[in-house]
Amino acid sequence: MPEPTTLADLPPAARHQAVAERFTAVVRAVGDWEATTPVDGWVARDVVRHLVEWFPDFLAAGGIDLPTGPPVDDDPVAAWEAHVAAVQEVIGDEETAAGEFSHPQAGTHRLADAVDRFYTADVFMHTWDLARAIDLDPTLDPTWCDQMVVGMEPLDEMLRASGQYGPRFPVAYGADPETRLVAFIGRDPNWKPGA
Numbered sequence: 001m002p003e004p005t006t007l008a009d010l011p012p013a014a015r016h017q018a019v020a021e022r023f024t025a026v027v028r029a030v031g032d033w034e035a036t037t038p039v040d041g042w043v044a045r046d047v048v049r050h051l052v053e054w055f056p057d058f059l060a061a062g063g064i065d066l067p068t069g070p071p072v073d074d075d076p077v078a079a080w081e082a083h084v085a086a087v088q089e090v091i092g093d094e095e096t097a098a099g100e101f102s103h104p105q106a107g108t109h110r111l112a113d114a115v116d117r118f119y120t121a122d123v124f125m126h127t128w129d130l131a132r133a134i135d136l137d138p139t140l141d142p143t144w145c146d147q148m149v150v151g152m153e154p155l156d157e158m159l160r161a162s163g164q165y166g167p168r169f170p171v172a173y174g175a176d177p178e179t180r181l182v183a184f185i186g187r188d189p190n191w192k193p194g195a
Helices: 012-029 044-061 076-092 094-098 111-133 142-162 177-184
Strands: 100-103 107-110
Touching: 012 076, 012 111, 044 076, 044 111, 076 094, 076 111, 094 111, 100 111, 107 111, 111 142, 111 177, 142 177
Parallel strands: none
Antiparallel strands: 100 107
């Protein structure tokens, strides 16, 4: 019997689609866009705002213009849905995705790999934040959590210095991959709304 497919097994376009579908389900479940999140100083709306606003600028720096949807302040669900559809169109176009993408800070990569490494991974991690904010089960794919932590650990000092992540949260030896990932990026794995 074949092993079940994990996010880690998928090519970039399929992985983005799977990660984005999960995040979209959480976005559609939000009832209070001012709900606090595990990200210090952010409410639920800010999680969507972050993803919708930083990535078009990232792509533009490499010469790719992403269509924009409605403002997050007007309609965070519509803003996210327009954004994610535009990203999927870019990464789903085989010719575009296979092309070279050069970013002044991030270097040169195949476009599909740049989207996967810098953006899809960010959506994946912020799924945990948004799900926790509205008290949903945030369970993340453990295989990809493990791969991400293993890949980021050698860059710990550089990532902290960049300001991308807060201080690493201490966890018990042998903690599961999801706990290790969220702790690595500076979240309290036991965070709950109103706690």
